[in-house]
Amino acid sequence: MSSLAGAKGVEAFALAPDPDDPQLTRCVDGRDQLGQPVSLNVVVERPLTLYLNGTEVVTLMTIGDHPELLALGFLLNQNMLAADDAVTAIEHDAELDVVVVRTRSEARYEQKLQRRIRTSGCAQGTVFGDIMERFDDTRLDTTAELRSSWLRSLLVQIGRQPSLYQKAGAIHGCVLCRRDRPLVYMEDVGRHNAVDKIAGYMHRNGLSGHDKIFYTTGRLTSEMVIKTVHMQIPILVSRSGFTAWGVELARRAGLTLIGRAKGLRFVVLAGAERLVYDLALARPPGASS
Structure with missing residues (x-):
């Protein structure tokens, strides 16, 4: 089946943005460059304070949808x-803007926090080292592949999906995919929040990352690479560009890193061995199909 044919009649997303949710946007009146009155939909931002059992971890700025998934994914991706x-249990209090993740026994972050409080007074300084240790220990699936026809189909399907970005802008989107099928689409004011929501969804539903493709509208930064590797997803794609450290880390982890993906065009700066060029316009000279 061709990529464009595959974009038609595809199964619905398991989870996707709801641009009609009145809690996610607000209509604001203003004036344009000519002084004429205008009304504009803008994305709503709200704080969400996250607790791990009895320990306050962080306050996130978010659009407020799927708080349970965001909390769970954040803790997983931060190695907490x-x-x-x-x-x-994961308990969300909408009035207090609080979400509490409860575990059967004390989590490793709580144990570390108690030790650090007794010494230097803060555990946050050790979090980055823990994240990078886990990053270096993660092994991505070397047999995974991405066909250029799948990528073309995914871009078409994602572009057709109604989203908050289309309605109000000022937001990032991330999509979990398998082959040429997008599965879960999340949006938020920060791309890291959108990633964490998908990580939370994967954990809750027992989804493995080894055969998945991750798409983001945001830049391919070190943070995006680290989170993708933590989810054990071997392929990361963006319509945006790269940072040097993002590329360096992708090569270090064996992650396929593709940027500037629009239409039939894309650039791969790491993990090119996973690419199968099965679209005539995308096939470089001498490449096998």
Whole structure:
């Protein structure tokens, strides 16, 4: 099946943005460059304070949808919660803008926090080192592949999906995909929040990352690369560009890193061995199909 044919009649996203949710946008009146009155939809930002059991971890600025997934994904991607930690409940209080993740036993971050409080007074300084240790220990699937026809189909399907970006802008989107099918589409004011929501969804639904493709509208920074590797997803794609450290880390982890993906065009700066060029316009000289 061709990529464009595959974009028609595709199964619905398992989870996708709801641009009609009145809690996510607000209509604001203003004036344009001619002084004429205008009304504009703008994205709503709200704080969400995250607790791990009895420990306050962070306050995130978010659009407020899927707070449970955001909290769970944040803790996993920050290495504050291990994949095998037994989560017994995730409680969200919309009035207080609080979400509490509860585990059966004390999580590793809480144990570390107590140790650090007794010494230097803060555990946050050790978080980055833990993240990078986990990053270096992660092994991505070397048999995964991305066909250029799949990429073309994914871009078409994602572009057709109604989104908050289309309605109000000022927002980032991330999509979890498998082959030429987009599965889960999340948006937020920060791309890191959108990534964490997908990480939370994957954990809750027992989804492995080894055969997945991750798409983002944001830049391919070190943070995006680290989070993708933590989710054990071997392929990261963006319509935007790269940072040097993002590329360096992708090469270090064996991650396929593709940027500037629009229409039939894209650039791959790491992990090119996973690419299969099966579209005539995308096939470089001498490449096998």
